[in-house]
Amino acid sequence: MFNCCSKIVISKRFFNFKEIPVPRVLKEKLDEYIIGQSTPKKILSVAIYNHYLRIKDRKDKKQKLFQYELLKTRIQQEETKVEIAKERARSDFSSESETLADNTAEFTMGLQNMQNRIKTLESELKGEDFNLQLSKSNILMVGPSGSGKTLLTTTLANFLNVPIAITDCTQLTQAGYTGEDVQITVERLLINGDYKKDTTEMGIIVLDEVDKLSKKGGKDGNKDVSGEGVQQSLLKILEGHEVEMTIKRPIDPDHAERQLRKTGVHSPMVKEEKFVIDTSNILFILSGAFVGLDKIIYQRLNPLMTSEEINKLDTCEFVIGKDGVTKTSTMSLVQPMDLVTFGLIPELIGRVPIITSLNPLNEKDLFHILYEPKNSFIKQYEYIFSQFGITLRFTEKALKQISKWAMLNKTGARGLKSILENTLLDCNFECPKTGVSYILITESNVNHLINQSGVTVSGASFSEPIHYYSRGEQDKYIENAYKEDMKLGKELDTLFGRACNNTQ
Template identity: 35%
Template sequence: MSQHIDDYEDFREVDTAGEKDTAADTTDPSTTADSSAAGAGDDADHQEDGYEHFCFLCRRPESQAGKMIELPNDIHICTDCMQKSFNTMNSQINNSNMNYGDLLNMPGVSMIDLGNLNMGPQPKKIRKKKAAQEAKPVLDLKKIPAPHKIKATLDEYVIGQEKAKKVMSVAVYNHYKRVASDMKDDVEIEKSNMLMIGPTGCGKTYLVKTLARLLDVPLAIADATSLTEAGYIGDDIESVVSKLLAAADNDVERAEHGIIFIDEIDKIAKKKNANQRDVSGEAVQQGLLKLLEGSQVEVPVGANSKNAMVPMVTVDTRNILFICGGAFPDLDEIIKERLNKQASIGFYADLKDKYDRDPHILSKVTVEDIRNFGMIPEFIGRLPVIFTLDGLNEDMLVEILQEPKNAILKQYKKLLAMDEVRLEFEDGALHSIAARAMERNTGARGLRAILEEYMLDIMYEIPKDDSIGQVIITKEYIDGNGGPRILLRGQEVPLLA
């Protein structure tokens, strides 16, 4: 075997010497100097690129596999894969008693052109981590808004839910203080992951989106209904971290200080039927424990599932804030059952229907109620901040229509203002819209659907006539007993309450 290797080395030395002689005879010195300068420039550009290279074979980044060997057509191979390739070639030639020189001198056989190889899609780019001596704190404690400022901003976009906004403001502020402190002393601050409970359409997702926009941190919104245990059809649990990495433009350092919102968390409660395998219930809760607690997770880049053609990076979830939300249907029945047991004993026993019409029944939830719903104790323990959101009433829906910064009515008014038409709504019309949304029992989501229904004809007809100056949506139009008031230009009047 050593004889084969020696023959190959002798062949390469002779071949290389011949190439050098040929190059020396045909190459202009000035051209050589220019080429060297260009090559040095390319290397400088590569150093300033700020992105990691991936191994063409194993798809590991430079930070994990070490220094890469550069080949034509921007192909990079790690030393481990290169060594394995040589070992495989040696073993194959040793078994077949073939010589390297004989292989290269065979007629019709030439060196493989790596530039023509195509092994699937190019991997996503990953930014290099800065050196330790150059590392700067990602978060500046002075730039983190105080809780009262966070709540004031949330007030501009979210109507009601005063307690929920207050709890979120304090929890987020404490979390990023924990990240900024970076364990400067022996006191380690625990994570303040949150669990929000509230009926559909009450603003859970909207609160998180507004919060992420205020703090200017990457946000990933995942749906727990698609998560399954490893090995089953569906998204892997690590896919929620992969979505956050994508939201951070594949910047691992920035993603490690982001927010992950897992919606529909109540859908992974333990199944009541113990005879069938629970691949999307308790098993998912068990898998999420390590993410919530904080661990090093290998996640695919640019994909939800792991496969051989997708590069992997390591993300530390220790400083990622997890917010879980869900409607938890029938949780109110569990709360009522517990309260009725406590209140139906003794001379001062309450009536059993006392809590049937309590609109704030969810605010009386306890950890025991959530456990009875189907969430395992270990999972609940990693969500220390638990709060509830109230259901919306008619007055709150009217405020949602017109008060927030990007209220639905303001959006429609802006659309018609582009056609130089004023749009106004009577108070009676707003209450009729809110009453219809209450009947649908879909919260604030029903408002947009109702408005789309009534604004369709108006948005279609108005651009036809340039003489129209104002449109007033009346209560009769919403109730189906009349139509909107349309005024020509010069006849516009301010809307009276």
Template identity: 30%
Template sequence: MSIEGLTPKQIVEKLDAYIIGQEKAKKAVAVALRNRIRRIHLSDDIRDEVAPKNILMIGPTGVGKTEIARRLAKLVNAPFIKVEATKYTEVGYVGRDVESMVRDLMAVGFNNVKKEVEDSMREACAPKVEEKLLDLLLPGSDEKAKKSKDEEKPEESTAVAVPNTDNSTREKFRTMLREGKLEEREVEVTVKRQNNMPSMEIIAGGSMDDLQSGMMEIQNMLSGRNHKKKTVSIREARKILTEEVLDSMIDADKVADKAKERVEQSGIIFIDEIDKIATKNANSSGQVSREGVQRDILPIVEGSKVNTKFGVVDTTHILFIAAGAFSLAAPSDLIPELQGRFPLRVELESLSKEDFKRILTEPKNALTKQYSALLSTEGVNIVFTENSIDRMSELAEELNSRSENIGARRLHTIMEKVLEEISFDADEHAGETINVDSTYVDSKLTGVVQDQDLSRYIL
């Protein structure tokens, strides 16, 4: 089904395949996505007036805030990045400026579009790659074959044909190449260094990191270190040459234009830990700094034009999803202007034992499925009994309630501890089926769980 055909209910159903619970948050993002699709069909005079309804997610860590946003972007093939608001709070904004989130999103969009174009052209570039491989295997044979062909005269067609040795050899190698008989033969290829053109982001508001990277690129270009020779197998050379040929076939300007349109119309920026820059007053320099970051973020969320090395990007219709635990601060502690730019508020609930049970078994990427698949690569068949699922879920809820609530991430620490020995000795259990039940779980965890001081560090 196309993205335009997805109703909010169907969007929620697709999110259900990976995220347990949090129905309110799913509905909010589903409606926001559907409104984007509806906006496409509006007349030109009103389309630009309809801005996305940005979302503020409130809830403890590990309950699915980031995953909801990431899966939503993947569902619609939209450019997506996640940034932490706290990275902008250091004195003097050491690190990257606030506009870098837009530049990073544009880079993601460009790479996504470029990959799509490359995939569509991969078959068309195969003949060119084959000729380049033959040139590496038989240096000069292509030029000789062309010269011999040019020297042939029509009036000599009645003469006895003399086989062209070079051309004949090239065709033999072509046949062997297509049959896969030369995959392990080594050849020397010249590899272009990545990003051998200095980035214009240096003068487009980039950070100190961008400046250093750009200066290094300029230095490499001036010193002639843009190419290097490598000895690789034909199999590896084919990959290198394919990328090289694709780069020469792709119109970077068209890719940038398409990426820019996609970023502006369907891009998603997820701003995590936004509660860490909230402040109740401005009595201290730290609080002033946090309020300053909010005011820097505000114009980007409102809609502004940001310079990137791919062109100027308008952020007016980019969807912003902000999230935070808000355990020490409240959404009302954000500056009023920024609050107004996140009209949709959804509160995510802490996870219960039943939620943990579902997380362990229902999603397509459930932890039990992941660990079973990992160990099956070494011939070990792991079977999780129902009572083991119950026990691990119960422990996760208990640990979250009496120490820091890290949500579903608690299951990762528990699963790792339960399967630590099996994972370490997997090679000794090849061909075996190991049942993980509640007794097995208790034998690995009970001592740690009962010692509250120890559980703080271990679980």
């Protein structure tokens, strides 16, 4: 559902429209970095695939129109060439003969080939499909904090190698007021697209915390410039609109130095450039936690319940099925009418036809997130410690206890990194270049930190501080790993080339 790294190593090759990965391949890539969330992954993969197919379709049609106009110009030139060839042939020969045909055959054949090509293009241009314009489908992702909304989009953007810009909507205000105008979203994408217009116009803009733009009550009589006002400002760019902007673009220092050597005059390190960006092909992905939306949906599904009764419920995260057992995430049943009730304007919702929700994380999800993804937290910390010659490992029981701790914090997968930082703080501070070669984090070590934090976690009674092992204590290190995690012990035996020792 979530993993710590949003920067993924990718090919330097730019996105190629001829090689749009199919939805299945896109989802497989997401599976490598993100745990769970199968349905949102499918929805996002299909939406991304269809979006770039739409761009490719528009590009191909423009190319055909260009070819058609070019052929029309060239065919006139070819007709002129044929006429000139015939006139020359007539002046050379006194009568029409096979020799005349022979001398003009090459020009005539070229003209016929061109006429055939233009007829084929004309039939394609007149077809019903050619005039069919595919509409853009922006996306809205709803889900609790730390469930992986931003990571889903950044992973796909990096895999496709298209520019992406993420803007926090809490910073936006209506034009003319203190704060950032909605145009800043396109400016950031242009910068991330290396100031290239074509690359920018096939990028992705993520509007995070969009739920914070919900309409305010307005009871105090003040104008809602950071809520409904921003929503209104977003309408044009979401649908497709040319945005004009003047940006101070940094100048390459090497270029500035060359100019200095050439002219003897210092060049400014930035220069102003004007850009016109068409947002028609930019994919907008809106995301937010939408705290309280579950209660709105729950009340719609249970119309006989009053608001007071729903507010008294401990949680509205799940809806129980008719069988009394099956649980469905309340947020997965979201409808446009619920978003209107929440405070989004209908015009905005109409421009975001694809709505998907991410499921709340449970303890099992957090456990798998810790070590399974390619860029998992555990793999990152093991790598960090290996840089200063220390072998760091966590037992399975330790990871499960960390997952329980994170569930209590209710901060989603982001809370895992905070806990790991707290767990390894002293190790990271004390151990580099001190002769410590091995560190094993056990369940009791995690319990020790839990008890120090004042949090109550089940099964955290026995605790002890983290023990550091020197180079000569390798056997003891592996034996202690075996005591709590048989699988880890075998992995360490293999890592250090020991004969498999099933130590109790």
